[in-house]
Amino acid sequence: MGKGVREVLEKALNKMGVGDAVIEIEIPREEKFGDFATPVAIGLSRVLKKPPRKIAEEIVLSIEEKDAFERIDIAGPGFINFTYAKDFLSAQLKTFLLEKERYIRKDIGKGKRVQIEFVSANPTGPLHLGHGRGAAVGAALSNLLEAGGYKVEREYYINDAGRQVKLLGLSVFAKYQQLLGLEYPFPEGGYRGDYVEGIARQVIDRYGSKYSEMSFREAEDFFTDFSYREMLAEIENDLKDFKVVFDTWQSERELYAKNDVEGAIDDLRHRRHLYEEDGALWFKATAFGDDKDRVIIKSDGEFTYFASDIAYHRKKIEKGFDEIVDIWGADHHGYIPRLKAVIQALGYPPEHLKVLLVQMVTLLRGGKPVQMSKRAGEFVTLREVMDEVGSDTTKFIFLTRRPDSHLEFDLEAAKEQSAENPVFYVQYANARINSIFVHARGKGMDTAGFEGANLSLLSTPEELRIIKKLLAYPMTFEGALIAHEPHRITFYLQELAGLFHPYYNKYKVVTDDADLSQARLALCEAIRIVLKDGLQLLGLSAPERM
RNA sequence: GCGCCUGUAGCUCAGAUGGAUAGAGCAUCAGCCUCCGGAGCUGAGGGUCGGAGGUUCGAAUCCUCUCAGGCGCGCCA
Numbered sequence: 001m002g003k004g005v006r007e008v009l010e011k012a013l014n015k016m017g018v019g020d021a022v023i024e025i026e027i028p029r030e031e032k033f034g035d036f037a038t039p040v041a042i043g044l045s046r047v048l049k050k051p052p053r054k055i056a057e058e059i060v061l062s063i064e065e066k067d068a069f070e071r072i073d074i075a076g077p078g079f080i081n082f083t084y085a086k087d088f089l090s091a092q093l094k095t096f097l098l099e100k101e102r103y104i105r106k107d108i109g110k111g112k113r114v115q116i117e118f119v120s121a122n123p124t125g126p127l128h129l130g131h132g133r134g135a136a137v138g139a140a141l142s143n144l145l146e147a148g149g150y151k152v153e154r155e156y157y158i159n160d161a162g163r164q165v166k167l168l169g170l171s172v173f174a175k176y177q178q179l180l181g182l183e184y185p186f187p188e189g190g191y192r193g194d195y196v197e198g199i200a201r202q203v204i205d206r207y208g209s210k211y212s213e214m215s216f217r218e219a220e221d222f223f224t225d226f227s228y229r230e231m232l233a234e235i236e237n238d239l240k241d242f243k244v245v246f247d248t249w250q251s252e253r254e255l256y257a258k259n260d261v262e263g264a265i266d267d268l269r270h271r272r273h274l275y276e277e278d279g280a281l282w283f284k285a286t287a288f289g290d291d292k293d294r295v296i297i298k299s300d301g302e303f304t305y306f307a308s309d310i311a312y313h314r315k316k317i318e319k320g321f322d323e324i325v326d327i328w329g330a331d332h333h334g335y336i337p338r339l340k341a342v343i344q345a346l347g348y349p350p351e352h353l354k355v356l357l358v359q360m361v362t363l364l365r366g367g368k369p370v371q372m373s374k375r376a377g378e379f380v381t382l383r384e385v386m387d388e389v390g391s392d393t394t395k396f397i398f399l400t401r402r403p404d405s406h407l408e409f410d411l412e413a414a415k416e417q418s419a420e421n422p423v424f425y426v427q428y429a430n431a432r433i434n435s436i437f438v439h440a441r442g443k444g445m446d447t448a449g450f451e452g453a454n455l456s457l458l459s460t461p462e463e464l465r466i467i468k469k470l471l472a473y474p475m476t477f478e479g480a481l482i483a484h485e486p487h488r489i490t491f492y493l494q495e496l497a498g499l500f501h502p503y504y505n506k507y508k509v510v511t512d513d514a515d516l517s518q519a520r521l522a523l524c525e526a527i528r529i530v531l532k533d534g535l536q537l538l539g540l541s542a543p544e545r546m
Numbered sequence: 547g548c549g550c551c552u553g554u555a556g557c558u559c560a561g562a563u564g565g566a567u568a569g570a571g572c573a574u575c576a577g578c579c580u581c582c583g584g585a586g587c588u589g590a591g592g593g594u595c596g597g598a599g600g601u602u603c604g605a606a607u608c609c610u611c612u613c614a615g616g617c618g619c620g621c622c623a
Contacts, residue, residue: 039565042603052603076566077603122623164623280621291549291619298621305623333550334618359551360616367557400571401559406552406616413558413572422571424585432583439582479562491560494570505578505587546585 005036005082012062018044035468041078052078089467090455096470097450097522100529106478109150115316116142118327119239119246120157123231124168125193127238129361129409130329132382136398136539137358138327139244140486143537148481153321154246157312160228161252162305167191168231169224173216175200176223180212193379199230238383242391243539255311261303264311265296273345283310288341288350310342313353317346323354325484330357330404356484358403364410380411389414392540396423399490399538422494426531427543429497432504433528434544440510440521450522457519462503466523469496473530477537486538493534500527 118138177184
């Protein structure tokens with residue numbers, strides 16, 4: 001649609017002999033005043049040294065394809081408004097219905113492969129709301145890219161090596177001893193959530209007091225492995241119920257086991273990006289714009305977390321993706337420069353890795369912040385919120401905000417809303433259309449193919465607005481995809497539903513007029529297709545009955 | 547102290563590459579079921595876009611300064 005206006009304008013400007021003067025023609029926003037408004041004449045007035053209004057008049061005179069427009073008029077300081085002709089719109093709608101797949105999808109990413117890593121929560125506790133936000137955004141973005149033609153790999157990175165999982169093991173071990181009535185000090189900074197006790201109880205259920213006589217050193221491997229695997233299973237289960245899927249699960253331990261970490265360090269050493277100082281091995285991150293150099297092997301000989309992360313990202317690169325996307329909680333933003341430094345040290349441009357930050361979630365209950373302390377084990381889990389307000393609603397709330405804005409998640413409000421919730425508003429539109437179809441079929445009407453429908457019968461202002469909105473869907477989709485901003489889809493869907501409900505209330509779709517009914521059913525079908533497509537992109541259900 | 551994110555209606559949030567009179571939901575108030583699902587619809591009120599300068603024909607959007615909130619600045623992960 002927009003392209004149509006652009007072409008028309010370019011042609012007219014060339015005819016005037018000023019096409020070259022306009023490097024970038026400003027293409028208007030849809031539906032602000034009429035259909036499209038462009039200030040191109042204002043921009044030109046400086047070049048041509050003539051008043052904008054006069055230029056606008058000349059442009060309008062030079063336009064040849066006037067058929068596609070109902071009106072072309074000049075307003076304000078020199079804006080040209082284009083109003084599409086209704087026959088043009090209905091013809092476009094017809095094309096959309098007949099070739100919907102081709103119309104909706106853009107092959108932006110055709111032949112390209114992208115990996116998106118998200119959630120990647122440590123398996124030391126249940127997923128909390130922040131993880132849920134990352135999950136919702138990551139899943140929606142994956143869907144968008146996939147729909148745009150990319151081959152997408154969704155990956156979860158499991159931090160199963162290092163101190164944190166060991167600490168979880170020790171916490172469970174301590175709880176285990178205590179549950180058996182034995183004295184055992186709880187580790188400093190250990191995990192105190194109820195889930196720790198839950199895991200300890202499972203150990204007792206399965207293995208009894210088998211480990212009660214052992215020291216932690218002896219039982220460490222068992223407790224660490226058992227505990228984090230339990231946690232991981234719970235995380236997987238939470239994600240499954242949140243309807244977020246992953247293609248690959250990359251274990252940090254495996255990177256060590258397969259000598260990927262050493263390999264990566266050797267690689268960097270050969271590239272002369274490492275040096276030794278104070279008994280430690282350093283990566284020269286400052287050579288690539290980071291604030292300071294970073295330790296890879298500590299003076300006690302242990303690897304840092306950064307070491308395995310280098311290996312991990314080197315591995316991503318070696319898999320040959322055209323783009324690597326990491327979705328992180330915003331509290332890790334300070335980590336970006338060093339990782340981008342790694343990418344460059346390995347010979348790739350920093351843009352090869354795209355880090356998307358998802359801002360913090362503040363949890364409120366009845367307008368008051370809920371205190372969250374991981375140490376004390378006081379935090380609200382994704383599971384609890386899903387159970388309390390529903391997974392579609394939870395996702396929708398995450399996807400109705402820009403990822404980089406701080407989010408206040410009010411449990412009470414979310415629950416109160418669940419009767420009158422924006423997500424239902426959208427889903428209800430879909431369900432309503434479905435029930436119109438049921439009704440129509442009951443009257444012997446055809447609700448499958450609309451090849452024969454006479455869409456030029458759609459002529460009310462409401463219908464034309466809906467058609468324009470529908471035809472804008474590919475543009476919205478493309479914008480959301482390129483900007484990596486799924487929330488644009490969310491808002492679009494609310495707007496579309498917001499056009500449909502009033503229309504439904506004002507006009508009857510199924511009437512005695514068979515031709516008009518058929519045309520309106522076709523319009524509903526188009527709405528249904530877009531709603532369903534959008535909801536699916538966001539990872540939300542599109543129930544036919546609610 | 548340095549860096550990143552945010553500041554738009556009472557509340558929660560949209561406002562892509564600068565465009566005309568800044569939008570939605572919730573909440574508030576007043577209305578709509580003989581008719582395809584009232585989880586719906588119609589209407590009303592509500593704004594110095596944190597503040598101050600600047601660039602521009604034109605700024606919520608770009609630049610500088612400033613105020614406020616959040617988050618980072620380990621041989622932790």
